[in-house]
Amino acid sequence: MSSLSESSVPPDFWTQPGIDFRLNPKVALDTDGLADFVKTEVGIDSAVIMATSGTQRAGPKFVILEKRALLASAAAVNSHLGLEKEDRWLAPLTLFHVGGLGIFARVHLAGCRVFTVDDPLKWDRTGGDYLAACREHSITVTALTPVHLHDLVIENGHRAPESLRGILIGGGAISETLATRALELGWPIWATYGMTEACSQIATATDPSAAVSGWLPVLPGWKTQTDPKSGRLSIRSDALFSGYVTRNDAGNWHWDRPFDGEGWFATSDSVEIDGSGNLRFKSRLSDEVKSMGELVSIAKLERAIQESGAVGVVFPVPDERRGHRFIAVVEQGEGAFSLDAVNANLAPFEWIDEVIEQEELPRTVVGKIAKGELREILNKKM
Structure with a gap:
């Protein structure tokens, strides 16, 4: 300093x-x-x-x-x-x-x-x-x-x-x-x-x-x-x-x-x-997508992950039946991440379907999670 x-x-x-x-x-x-x-x-x-x-x-x-x-x-x-x-x-x-x-x-x-x-x-x-x-x-x-x-x-x-x-x-x-x-x-x-x-x-x-x-x-x-x-x-x-x-x-x-x-x-x-x-x-407004006929805020899903004490982001993935399903990428912490605990606070049409755990999430220069890099990781895993 x-x-x-x-x-x-x-x-x-x-x-x-x-x-x-x-x-x-x-x-x-x-x-x-x-x-x-x-x-x-x-x-x-x-x-x-x-x-x-x-x-x-x-x-x-x-x-x-x-x-x-x-x-x-x-x-x-x-x-x-x-x-x-x-x-x-x-x-x-x-x-x-x-x-x-x-x-x-x-x-x-x-x-x-x-x-x-x-x-x-x-x-x-x-x-x-x-x-x-x-x-x-x-x-x-x-x-x-x-x-x-x-x-x-x-x-x-x-x-x-x-x-x-x-x-x-x-x-x-x-x-x-x-x-x-x-x-x-x-x-x-x-x-x-x-x-x-x-x-x-x-x-x-x-x-x-x-x-x-x-x-x-x-x-x-x-x-x-x-x-x-x-x-x-x-x-x-x-x-x-x-x-x-x-x-x-x-x-x-x-x-x-x-x-x-x-x-x-x-x-x-x-x-x-x-x-x-x-x-x-x-x-x-730009982060809302349709799932099972309902608008879902990606920000709300990410807040639910934060409320559990974890660090992570959520990506909507096109789904033929639901319109979209949701995949979370979370950072591995000291305790185990519980998807059930997160989904318990969400409506059924908001439920996160899958979790990918990373040892450390990439961040931008101002400390935000680099969602672009994570999207590339997700695409490779799908």
Whole structure:
């Protein structure tokens, strides 16, 4: 661990115009002419360009995040969380995701100190290096993914550092089992819900117990509405992205602003919103498939595996009779994985049919399970 290097996010980064690429160095993406296109054809001269999480599957798709929107997001987060100059941040996430870059926007506005890992692409699954940095620098605020938190509290049983007053957890669902164990060990979880298009967070709870219920207060500055049938979430804010850039069939850059006439962006998420303005994530609409005539959320099946204390993912496989059947790939743990125990909490049409156990599941650079690699493993076994 070391103090922030000036080369990663220069002091004048947030105030000077320019098009800045924040892309995964391990993924080869064609960006030739993209910066000029955004400046000359789109008319934006101060922005960060990131790739969407689906880029590797569906071809290059870039998200344009204007710096003013990133700073609007940071201001809302700082206000909501009560972040101040006295806070000491640990930034262990990569800068090619908004969860990582957003930390530096918040630090810029709050004027507080930040520490960063030497190589955020490498995560010590024992949690030893992370905890040592927290204690050495008396860290008060940090951010991780649910996979990182699982390694810390389920796999290793680490207690939270005494100096820590908040740990933002985002990038995936937090199971009740994981949240409960983390709270038992004193981890002050701030559960978040957000996306790249929102420049980071849309809803965050500073009450650690909310990580169990899943109900998160919507941040100031965000307008939300849901479709009464599907629960599809639409959002509007000064912190919203400006649009997408893709290549068309002719190989030329194409600008897409996916907003309605009033500036609403329809996400791919289904959520609930209560009368107090709290939001709870239900599922990604794109992850639902039909089985025995019923819609099944893959996210729900994966949460059921997490609730059992295991780490795993679920793949729907076409089935002539049912429409789809479900195969789980789980990581071998200390105890035996019980499929019967998982299915006991699911409806019959949701039951997982088969389990493939792996000694260790591949992970992305931000700690998420690499489902693409696992799909290839599954295809070879079928």
